[in-house]
Amino acid sequence: xxxxxxxxxxxxxxxxxxxxxxxxxxxxxxxxxxxxxxxxxxxxxxxxxxxxxxxxxxxxxxxxxxxxxxxxxxxxxxxxxxxxxxxxxxxxxxxxxxxxxxxxxxxxxxxxxxxx
Amino acid sequence: xxxxxxxxxxxxxxxxxxxxxxxxxxxxxxxxxxxxxxxxxxxxxxxxxxxxxxxxxxxxxxxxxxxxxxxxxxxxxxxxxxxxxxxxxxxxxxxxxxxxxxxxxxxxxxxx
Numbered sequence: 001x002x003x004x005x006x007x008x009x010x011x012x013x014x015x016x017x018x019x020x021x022x023x024x025x026x027x028x029x030x031x032x033x034x035x036x037x038x039x040x041x042x043x044x045x046x047x048x049x050x051x052x053x054x055x056x057x058x059x060x061x062x063x064x065x066x067x068x069x070x071x072x073x074x075x076x077x078x079x080x081x082x083x084x085x086x087x088x089x090x091x092x093x094x095x096x097x098x099x100x101x102x103x104x105x106x107x108x109x110x111x112x113x114x115x116x
Numbered sequence: 117x118x119x120x121x122x123x124x125x126x127x128x129x130x131x132x133x134x135x136x137x138x139x140x141x142x143x144x145x146x147x148x149x150x151x152x153x154x155x156x157x158x159x160x161x162x163x164x165x166x167x168x169x170x171x172x173x174x175x176x177x178x179x180x181x182x183x184x185x186x187x188x189x190x191x192x193x194x195x196x197x198x199x200x201x202x203x204x205x206x207x208x209x210x211x212x213x214x215x216x217x218x219x220x221x222x223x224x225x226x227x228x
Contacts, residue, residue, distance in 0.1 A: 004158070040124075042220035043159075043204070090158055104149065105216060107158030 002026055006091050006108035013081045013115045021076040021111050023091030031094045032074035033058070033105065034066060036087040043090070049074055081115045088112050120219035122205050127225045134192040136222045138205030141186065145207040148181060150190045153202040153221065162203070163190070192224075200226045 004025045013019055023032065034046040045058030049068040063085060065077045074093075078085060092105040119141045128134045140148070145167050151159040165172045165179045165188075172179045178191040192199055205219040 040220065043218040045215075048215075092158075104161045104164065105159075107160065109158050110156075 004091055004093055004106050004108035006089075006111050008111060009109070010112045011114070013078075013113065015082060015115060017081050018077070018079050019081065019113075020078075021089055021091075021113075023074045023076070023093075023108060024072055025074075025091075025093040025106070026072060027093060027106065028071070029093035029095060029106070030071075032068065033092045033094075034064070034074065034076045035090045035092065036060065036085075037090060037110075038087050046076065046089075081113075083115045086113060086115045120205055120207055120217050122203075122219040122222045124220065125223050125225070127227060128195050129227050130195060130197055132195055134190075134195045134199065134224055134226075136190045136192075136203050136205075136224065138188040138190075138219055139186055140188065140205070140207045140217075142207055142209050142217070143186070144209055147208045148179075148188050149204075149206040149208070149216070150177075150179065151204040151206060151218075153204065155201075159204060195224075195226050197226045197228055200224055 007022045030051050033048040035043045037043050044060045046060055046064050047058050047066040049055045052071040055066045067075045089111045091108040094105045122138045147164055149164045150162040152162045153159045163174050163177050163179055165181050176193045180189045202221040202223050204221045206216050208216050
């Protein structure tokens with residue numbers, strides 16, 4: 001049971017390049033989330049998904065797209081990277097309500113992205 | 117919208133107690149959480165409390181909830197150097213999806 005995994009761990013992009021961050025969970029969780037963490041800003045929700053085939057915007061969705069084609073995977077895409085997207089990106093997943101610890105989110109180890 | 121506020125930094129000596137405070141604005145919070153983030157890692161759930169509880173104790177950790185003042189605290193007894201981390205307060209507003217609002221995080225530094 002690997003929990004939540006993220007690939008890649010580190011990436012450096014040039015402005016205008018595109019990339020996809022992959023998140024995978026093996027806990028059969030319904031809900032998945034993408035956050036970015038910036039100094040002094042805490043965690044901000046980019047997009048989330050409440051089930052396979054569904055996605056929704058979070059607090060800071062601009063410049064990102066997501067897809068949830070399979071229940072276990074949640075992809076975050078940057079179509080044209082900008083320096084403002086330099087951040088640490090965390091994926092998380094959670095139980096449907098009624099789990100052992102209600103509504104808790106399980107986090108991946110993060111992807112550190114630098115956009116030059 | 118919902119807001120969760122924390123102080124940025126706390127420094128304590130090894131063996132002392134640490135108290136990390138958090139205030140929140142959402143009166144409909146169902147659960148409140150404390151997450152711990154060690155350097156270079158993701159967040160891990162440390163403990164949680166239901167909104168209808170006042171206190172929860174779990175080994176060295178004590179969570180106190182004052183619903184009237186919307187104030188949550190985490191007390192770590194006998195703080196160790198391994199407790200050095202960033203601690204995030206979070207609340208769930210019992211919305212239709214599991215929307216959790218995180219605080220900015222409090223960096224705990226434990227001095228040997």
